[in-house]
Amino acid sequence: MKTGTTTKQRPLSPHLQIYRPQITSIVSILHRLTGVAMSVGAIMLVYWLAAAAYGPEPFDRAQALFASWFGQLVLFGLTFSLFFHLGNGIRHLVWDAGHGFELPSVRAGGIAVVVFALVMTALTWFVACTQAGAL
Amino acid sequence: MDMSSPLARARGHGASTTGGTRHWWSQRMTSVAMVPLSLWFVYSMVGLAGVDHAAFAGWISQLGNMLLMSLFVITMFVHIGQGLQVVVEDYVHSEGAKIATLMAIKACVYLGGASCLLSIFIVVFGN
Numbered sequence: 001m002k003t004g005t006t007t008k009q010r011p012l013s014p015h016l017q018i019y020r021p022q023i024t025s026i027v028s029i030l031h032r033l034t035g036v037a038m039s040v041g042a043i044m045l046v047y048w049l050a051a052a053a054y055g056p057e058p059f060d061r062a063q064a065l066f067a068s069w070f071g072q073l074v075l076f077g078l079t080f081s082l083f084f085h086l087g088n089g090i091r092h093l094v095w096d097a098g099h100g101f102e103l104p105s106v107r108a109g110g111i112a113v114v115v116f117a118l119v120m121t122a123l124t125w126f127v128a129c130t131q132a133g134a135l
Numbered sequence: 136m137d138m139s140s141p142l143a144r145a146r147g148h149g150a151s152t153t154g155g156t157r158h159w160w161s162q163r164m165t166s167v168a169m170v171p172l173s174l175w176f177v178y179s180m181v182g183l184a185g186v187d188h189a190a191f192a193g194w195i196s197q198l199g200n201m202l203l204m205s206l207f208v209i210t211m212f213v214h215i216g217q218g219l220q221v222v223v224e225d226y227v228h229s230e231g232a233k234i235a236t237l238m239a240i241k242a243c244v245y246l247g248g249a250s251c252l253l254s255i256f257i258v259v260f261g262n
Contacts, residue, residue, distance in 0.1 A: 035218045036219070036222060038215075039215045039218065042212070042215060045208075045251065046247045046250050046254075049255060050254045052188060052191055052195075052254060052258045053253070053257035053258055053261070056187065056189070059187070059188040060187065060188065063185060063186070063187075067185060086169075086170065086173055089166050089170070092166075093166060124177060128181045128184055131182075132184055132185055
């Protein structure tokens with residue numbers, strides 16, 4: 001129980017030093033990490049649309065930034081984040097509907113999410129690169 | 136003014152008096168909406184890679200694209216706000232720091248969302 005505005009420092013049970021990483025826990029924390037990553041990435045969308053609003057030159061500069069190797073790297077990471085978060089988000093919604101709590105299903109679902117994210121990321125970038133003539 | 140009986144309020148809203156159930160439902164709604172919207176967004180971005188300003192303006196001036204981009208932006212920022220809220224609540228325990236961070240996140244969500252919507256508007260209707 002909190003008194004006033006101070007919270008007592010309570011001992012924390014060991015977790016990362018005890019439990020072996022599993023598909024369940026890794027996918028779970030990745031869901032959070034990809035979500036946070038995309039929250040930061042949303043700033044890029046704000047910038048891109050604002051650049052368009054300011055006119056052709058600012059927009060061209062924005063496009064050039066995104067076309068740079070660093071920009072492409074970030075966009076690649078965000079693509080993976082999106083497909084991972086989307087796939088695992090659907091997995092969460094299935095749980096919310098009350099299905100799939102058996103451990104084998106949970107593990108299979110986790111693997112499916114990782115595969116989905118990798119495949120969709122590769123597919124998207126393959127299509128984008130062939131369309132842009134880079135391949 | 137809420138004129139439902141206590142039973143009516145409990146049914147459909149569980150025991151939550153602090154809005155937790157509403158937050159839970161709202162998060163599920165934005166999540167479901169984000170499934171088709173984010174797929175559309177990725178598809179659109181692939182098509183818009185490297186285009187110039189005129190091409191982008193032409194693309195977003197079409198009602199369908201303007202509408203979907205606007206809906207995507209709104210839904211995304213609401214979803215971001217909800218997601219980051221639970222992250223903050225999990226890791227920030229000092230009450231003052233928690234409230235300050237949550238307020239800052241809310242502010243950024245509104246700023247980001249408004250900026251995107253107004254940018255779209257300017258591109259479509261500006262000179």
